[in-house]
Amino acid sequence: MVTIKEIAKAVGVSPATVSRVLNYDPALSISPVKRQAIIETAEALNYETPRNRNKTNGQPASSLLTKLVIVHFLEPSDEIADPYYIGVRLGIENRCRDLRTEIVKVFHSDALPEASLLEDASGVIVIGKHSDNEIEWLANHTRQLVFADFDPKDDRLDSVFADVGLATQKILESLRTGGYKRIGFIGSHENLNGTVQQFAERRCVAYIDWQKRHESFDPALLALSDCSSGQSLRLDTGYRLACDLLALPERPDVIITSNDNMAIGTYRAIREFGLAIPDDIAVISFNDIPVAQFLTPPLTTVRIHGEHIGEVAVDLLLERLSGRPYGKQVRIATELIWRDSCRNPLES
Incomplete structure (x- = not known):
């Protein structure tokens, strides 16, 4: 079994730093590059991190998607004013209803969601545009992450969008x-x-x-x-x-x-x-x-096709839960x- 000391040696940091990164310590001051190196090294060595703890073990992916968090870039009043984004969310919700998945919705505010809320979920679907800092924070506090109607331009992340x-x-x-x-x-x-x-x-x-x-x-x-x-x-x-x-x-x-x-x-x-x-x-x-x-x-x-964007976002999440190890970006035709x-x- 791979140890924290082995990860620390590979990255060139202390075991305490590795432990704090893998346990999402918000008080830790570390560069984004070094944080990402620790996470990627842990994954490469098959260390049991929050990102890879969802091994299927022969179970259907749908049974692993028990709880989904939707993080929206709009406030509720803004979403109501734009039927397109309602369609994206309904596509997610309808697909999850078929899978009997619990859904928690988090709309835009000045503060990021509670980390425990995301870490407790099977996965998170993020609707709309988010800043680089928000994307990094979400990636570090999420088991599986998919972006809907936004392409973060990061090959490691799953996304579905229209060009x-x-x-x-x-x-x-x-x-x-x-x-x-x-x-x-x-x-x-x-x-x-x-x-x-x-x-x-x-x-x-x-x-x-x-x-x-x-x-x-x-x-x-x-x-x-x-x-x-x-x-x-x-x-x-x-x-x-x-x-x-x-x-x-x-x-x-x-x-x-x-x-x-x-x-x-x-x-x-x-x-x-x-x-x-x-x-x-x-x-x-x-x-x-x-x-x-x-x-x-x-x-x-x-x-x-907003509803289809939402549906595909859920499908990408299911693929990740089934073990797909690489990022995937899907473009929906207009x-x-x-x-x-x-x-x-x-x-x-």
Whole structure:
């Protein structure tokens, strides 16, 4: 049997440090690199750490998923305002209901969850964007960890997500084929690691890169919110930013919004300016929430399969419990749903 002393010798630290890392001592001051080295060495030597204590021993994985914690990046009020994220969570919950798994939900707050709550669960599914410090803390206090609707860019971690950057490029190519010239964009800045990163959100990055490649980038057509959490993507934010674009001396002939909530706010602004959709200005968006097809006119939008993202997150967790030793990242395909708010180039 591998001992703590052997792990300490391999990493070059004291046995006491190894013990404190493997027992998640919050008072221990140690670099993230050294902490990760200890954990990875313990795993490589088959030491019984919290991450690998779930050996299947011939049991079906479903029997090992007895308790799941969902950690959400939104507050409850923000989730209620965005049906897409409700869909992601329902996908997780429906899959767990079939497995008869107990679920504990932890929504966003200024403090991290209680470590004991996570360590007591078979696994944790994290919904949405989290900072590097939060990801490291979650990984160190979780038996098995999966990210849903977020790709931490770490090959060791499991994640399932939709590539909204690729979807944005497809939208722009379609709009160009359809004859649209001045393409506006409404979205938000990225807010991670305690700082606002301007122009870093994936849809925004794709929009700017595409426009620059085609030598058509106009900063005036880019309207972004600085709000944090989910509030940046609400109806009132879409309305306010759309008003900014519509007040330009030369307004856009089509507006891309980062989600359908912002598109609804954009609809209101366009009507208040006395304009018609799509004759005077077109609108195209993301998520395909249920109300999108009932707007006037029905909204053209990218369908992101939120419930399937949630279901696959649970499946990834089951694979880990079955013994899969490597990280796995799954990209769920998106689908552009053409409706009457924008000309379909395939029908032109």
